[in-house]
Amino acid sequence: MIKITFPDQSVKEFAAGTTPMQIAESISPRLAQEVLAATVDGNEWDLSRPIEKDAAIKLFKWDDAEGKHAFWHSSAHLLAEALQELYPGIKFGIGPAIENGFYYDVDPGETPIKEGDFAAIEAKMMELAAKKEEIVRKEISKADALKMFGDRKEEYKVELISELEDGTITTYTQGSFTDLCRGPHLPNTSAIKAVKITSLAGAYWRGDEKRHQLTRVYGITFPKKKMLDEYLALLEEAKKRDHRKIGKEMELFMFSETVGKGLPMWLPKGTALRLRLEDFLKKIQRRFGYQQVMTPHIGNKLLYVTSGHYAKYGKDSFQPIHTPEEDEEYLLKPMNCPHHCEIYKWQPRSYKDLPLRFAEFGTVYRYEQSGELHGLTRVRSFTQDDAHIFCRPDQVKDEFLKVMDIIFIIFKALDFKNFEAQISLRDPNNKEKYIGSDENWEKAEQAIVEACKEKGLNARVELGEAAFYGPKLDFMVKDAIGRRWQLGTIQVDYNLPERFELEYTGSDNQKHRPVMIHRAPFGSMERFVAVLIEHTAGKFPLWLTPEQVVIMPISEKYNDYAEKVAQELEMRDIRTTIDNRNEKIGRKIRDNELKRIPYLLIVGEKEAENNEVSVRKQGEGDKGSMKITTFAEILTEEVEKMINQW
Secondary structure (H helix, E strand, O other): EEEEEEEOOOOOEEEOOHHHHHHHHHHHHHHHHHOEEEOOOOEEEOOOEEEOEEEEEEEEEEOOOOHHHHHEEEEEEEEHHHHHHHHHOOOOOOOOEEEEEEEEEEEOOOOOOOOOHHHHHHHHHHHOOOOOEOOOOEEOOOHHHOOOOHHHOOHHHHHHHHHOOOOOEEEEEEOOOEEOOOOOOOEEEHOOOOOEEEEEEEEHHHHOOOOOOOEEEEEEEEHHHHHHHHHHHHHHHHHHHHHHHHHHHEEEEEEEOOOOOOOOOHHHHHHHHHHHHHHHHHHHHHOOOEEEEOOOOOOEEHHHHHOHHHHHHHHHOOOOOOOOOOEEEEOOEEEHHHHHHHHHHHHOHHHHHEEEEEEEEEEEEOOHHHHEOOOOOOOEEEEEEEEEEOOOOHHHHHHHHHHHHHHHHHHHHOOOOOEEEEEOOOOOHHHHHOOHHHHHHHHHHHHHHHHHOOOOOOOOOEEEEEEEEEEEEEEEEEEEOOEEEEEEEEEEEHHHHHHHOOOEEEEEEOOEEEEEEEEOOOHHHHHHHHHHHHOOOOOOOOOOOOEEEEEEOOOHHHHHHHHHHHHHHHOOOOOOOOOOOOOOOHHHHHHHHHHOOEEEEEEEEHHHHOOOEEEEEOOOOOEEEEEEHHHHHHHHHHHHHHHHHO
8 A cells, every 4th residue: 555645734545556547536526527637746647657655646627737738738749640640741849738738840741731721630639539549658768769760750759869868768659649758648638628720830940040940830729618719719809919019009119120130129109108117117116225227238258157147048149249359259248137246346345235236227138039039028139127136144035025015016006916926946855956055045935935924925835946046936917818927026146146256244244145136027128018018908007108198189270279288288297199180080089099098189169269178088988078277187186196006
């Protein structure tokens, strides 16, 4: 018999060789129907795989991320099986589960996969799923794996196998399809009830632009048809909210092939929006004792070798910039942190000087692959709302609390009501992969956990998810249509102070290493604006939006009066434009509503005679006529009410 420990710490005995599915069946028939995945002692485990010794088990259903992952990973294999039947001679790369669904990179040979083929692929997947094919795991030697996939002329799989260690290789088979895979998978295909192939893309093998370009087939599956219908409705709503589409309509930003891929340029209205966000955060930071700094866009290559960023981002960096000086190389900076370390090191520091909080809206550069670029969310040039706090170990908790306060202020001001937090700690069974003393780690981890408790933040704890240099706290926000975005991160770092030999003189007159805290509430201005556009559908808060009011004269006769209204509003710091096109008023209303301008003011003969404006509010329609001063007071009060909340 073996002892199985459950998440509530209860323990039950089972016969050795019992599977997670059998354990689920012993608990309840319904759980057995709904369970999709399991972990055994923290390791991913197939539901049909026997457990031979005492272990701790967790069972996962559809609502758990682990459950979806196993479901979509198995669906990727189902996709490959369908493609194998439909495209004879097709060769396979990799096929992982992703955040929403899965993909498979394939080389279809001479018969390209087209969008018109989606229905046939979906039908074949459903046909195979209905067969309830068993998904069978098998351990295999490296030599046998090389022979199996070599005989099938699967050169992509052979390349992957050649890099694996012998004794660690497994395959999974369903029907006539066998794949190299670590798993885990569903016991069989019967749970897959709804399928949608969503898109195609090109993907270079191993992400190398010099290698063969494969076809990436994206898809998603669900255990119920209703779930697929809901997802497709969500996709339609997401299309309407696409920040690239709205950004163009609102004239916020642009890209130019002549300037270069992935290098965004902010148009006047977008620049006004971005600067207002920056001013908003700078104002908060002043309240919390931050000092603004500015650093160059380039740095000596040796700076990033010292920091370790060259080893981490070297392949993703722009090529070194050579100067007239021999053997002198510079890089476009991939991170602001090393520059801030040098600012700290500029003069001797005392324990009385700490904490020091350096903040910078610093632009950094990473060479993302062309196929990975996407609007403002994945670019090659982006500006981080970066700050680095240098503090004593005993100050880490208080600094964490203050950074959390800043993040909460931002979320409240921008109406991000639903968010989750994750505390990422060391793997206690694998401490050698982390740097720093146990004492420092324990202090930092305890400080983060205590800070979350003090704020009443119900943060999920994940062991083994810490960065190698320290624990961290990440914030995941749900937008208006339920999508999750990571916004806001706080990281503790013992690595850079060590690498740059940072010191302060303690009260004992001895030299000590400071602790470094990285924090970026927005993450990057580009990605944050993209998320904000999609969260609000471009209907920004009144205090933030680039254009608060548009004045629309009924005819040219009232252009002068429109100018007078605009001047009066601008004197009260109300951002105003005039639409004096020779168009009917109905067309002007439609066009300006598309631009998401909160207030539309119509002026004609009656309004000019009475010194009034006729007011329409975005999403609420006609608000009647009122004096210019009355309208200005209403708008100003609305803005002040928003600002006073934070």
